[in-house]
Amino acid sequence: MKDLRAEYSAGREGVQLFGLLSLYLEQEQRFQPREKGLSLIEATPEDDNTLCPRLRNAKVEDLRSLTNFFGSCTETFVLAVNILDRFLALMKVKPKHLSCIGVCCFLLAARIIEEECNVPSTHDVIRISQCKCTASDIKRMEKIISEKLHYELEATTALNFLHLYHTIVLCHTSERKEILSLDKLEAQLKACHCRLTFSKAKPSVLALCLLNLEVETLKSIELLEILLLVKKHSKVNDTEFIYWRELVSKCLAEYSSPECCKPDLKKLVWIVSRRTAQNLHNSYYSVPELPTIPEGGCFDESESEDSGEDTSCEESLSSSPSSDQDCTFFFSFKVAQALCFPS
Template identity: 90%
Template sequence: MKDLGAEHLAGHEGVQLLGLLNLYLEQEERFQPREKGLSLIEATPENDNTLCPGLRNAKVEDLRSLANFFGSCTETFVLAVNILDRFLALMKVKPKHLSCIGVCSFLLAARIVEEDCNIPSIHDVIRISQCKCTASDIKRMEKIISEKLHYELEATTALNFLHLYHTIILCHTSERKEILSLDKLEAQLKACNCRLVFSKAKPSVLALCLLNLEVETLKSVELLEILLLVKKHSKINDTEFFYWRELVSKCLAEYSSPECCKPDLKKLVWIVSRRTAQNLHNSYYSVPELPTIPEGGCFDESESEDSCEDMSCGEESLSSSPPGDQECTFFFNFKVAQTLCFPS
């Protein structure tokens, strides 16, 4: 089988696509979360004092609901997850700080991806997410995250590869353009993002696995041949590819099963009591303050090279909800959309 090259692509656009693919392949490892840090989280048992896979996955589901609520695009969500995982894989984080870190990851991603008019304000995100932080807490944590990631927040993700592979396929195929749904593929990628294990996969491999499984369901020989050319050009070996494809297949099967409750596709609505609504409209400062998060300290080599300063703060401010929330007739629940509904 011939290698995928400029002569096999459609004109000037094809040459550009190949160049962009080569650029993504060079960059992907640079923006992957540290595998050692992810493995430490994976090996952590479920408890109240240590960050474990369940807490991380629940926070990513919250981010997905937060992105849906504010109408953010898929790229914002995927980048927010990348920022979150890179930070968690680098730092020793306590569960009580995870909500603040998640909100900051979302805001940082939104500022990179979204148009200015679509970037939610810090105060709006605080109120909707109920993260129990102040605006100054958020700004301070954003600074910590940015510094630890060396201000390299705009990353090459699996979504970049998914879009590029999809465009390359459309450039080559003689079949109907709408046969391969990008919306469905994006929804499937979100499902994978909600599981910590897929943060260990190379973005190029994860995207190719998603496309391969979808092409197999379409039973298209032509599309499969194009994907094989892309796989060969990307230097993805069979062992790695089949390992991740099996995990992706299991993940998607679970999300597609009848036992998996799927959210209503209607727009999310936040219904509150009159008193709570008045508090939300009239004050940006109804959220209890978190104690200041100290930045002093350094890496503790005796624990792990992945551990760092203890960003500890008081427990009491995280133990209860604001008084006004007790009178909500129905409070927006980010768990309402924990599972994914794939477009048909």
Template identity: 95%
Template sequence: MKDLGAEHLAGREGVQLLGLLNLYLEREQRFQPREKGLSLMEATPENDNTLCPRLRNAKVEDLRSLTNFFGSCTETFVLAVNILDRFLALMKVKPKHLSCIGVCCFLLAARIVEEECNIPSTHDVIRISQCKCTASDIKRMEKIISEKLHYELEATTALNFLHLYHTIVLYHTSERKEILNLDKLEAQLKACNCRLVFSKAKPSVLALCLLNLEAETLKSVELLEILLLVKKHSKINDTEFFYWRELVSKCLAEYSSPECCKPDLKKLVWIVSRRTAQNLHNSYYSVPELPTIPEGGCFDESESEDSCEDMSCGEESLSSSPPSDQECTFFFNFKVAQTLCFPS
């Protein structure tokens, strides 16, 4: 089979698509979570002091809920997960810090992706997420995350490849343009993001697997041939491709099963106590601030950066007692509103 090149991508737009694909392929490795750190997390047993895969996956599901609540786009969610995984693969994180870290990853991603008018305030995100930390804690943690990732937060993700592959396919195909549903493909990618194992996959491979499986479902020979050209141009070997394709297929099959806990798309619900409701006004912006966590309770970053680092800090830091009824007027009911296991 011929290579994917100027002969197949004729015209200015085709050349631009090919150039963008080459750029993404060149950049993707830089933004991969460190495999050693991911493997250590996968092998970690569940206990009160260690971060295990279940806690990581639950935090990604929380990120999905935050992006859904604030109306953020899929790119914000995928980038937040990338920042989270890269940081967790580099640092030894205690479970009590994970909530603050998740909020920071969401805010960092939102500031990169969203229009300024759509970026939620730090105080709003703190109240909605119930992360039990202050704006000062968030600011300090954002600085730690940014420094550890060398301020390279705008990553090349599987979503970038998914959109580009989709555009390339539509550029080539003679079939109906609506045959590949991008919203469905994005939802499938979110389902994969909710599982730690897929953080090890190259973004280019993960995106190609999703499109390949969809083309097979549609029984489109033309789409499969185009994707085969993309695979060859991206230098994705068969062993790697079929390994991840099998895992993605299994994940999507479980997602489609009746046993899977899918979001029911119910309207998000505010839960307030009777006493709070009596004093409730039109806005919650007048709610008193939560007690400030002492600045002295910072992270210990003395560990070697050549291995996973230990983010240990004082017991007071990022673990203040639950807010009183008046201190936190609104409580977001995650049991009703979270889209935890998989996105829609």
């Protein structure tokens, strides 16, 4: 009787999961960037005053670094990339505005996904990203992005499909649950998002390709059969699937570093110039001593006053076009002589 109940429960859960999959499939087209706009960016040659694929990809790398620095989840990063690409596919953006747009996309995504206590302040993001804008600039740009996207910021992304596909597979398999690592799949998805071309793929197809490639490495016939059922339910065209699967395979081969093959557990290394380090707030690379709490329970307001330092920045992230300025810097995961922050 217990086995029958377990089988019935699993079957009922499977029906609910496939029902959610149908809902995602109905929504994905609405939140996908305009292909025409993405194609225009792809066809744009590198120039000082035009947005090219290299600048877009570099900005996504910056978003990934900001996500790691502030300890935000993968959902925040993926949604930020979705908002960024949808906006870039709609508007003609100059490279000088890209840093401000990137910060806005990160903040908008963080406010949707993260707990309120985990959302970084605008001033903190400005200071860490070193973008050449003020809090007022961020506020105005956030309004522009929201209006252009008709305030539909919360989107159905490839990560939603990846999580759902993963759950469906585990729900129907008799194999060990731990053999299919969701952390590894998420890291691979982040690597794909760092390339503009994958923004043209349907989120459902991109997620299915990642899962299919991982299952093939496991050489599990049962898991492959389950994926075939998922592929059939998703109505994925064979030609489309093979095309994107090949591109994903090439991308993952190039991103075969440890950061892409397993969860991001390393500390984030931030390489900066001396000039940049001098302009940073001390609290970002040192831990201040906490004031002693009086036994009488009194609160000393003088100890909690804001330092009131200027939040203006002189440098920008490495996504900006390269220059001879000695103040430029970039995020890196390699060990180097630099300031080290927890991820």
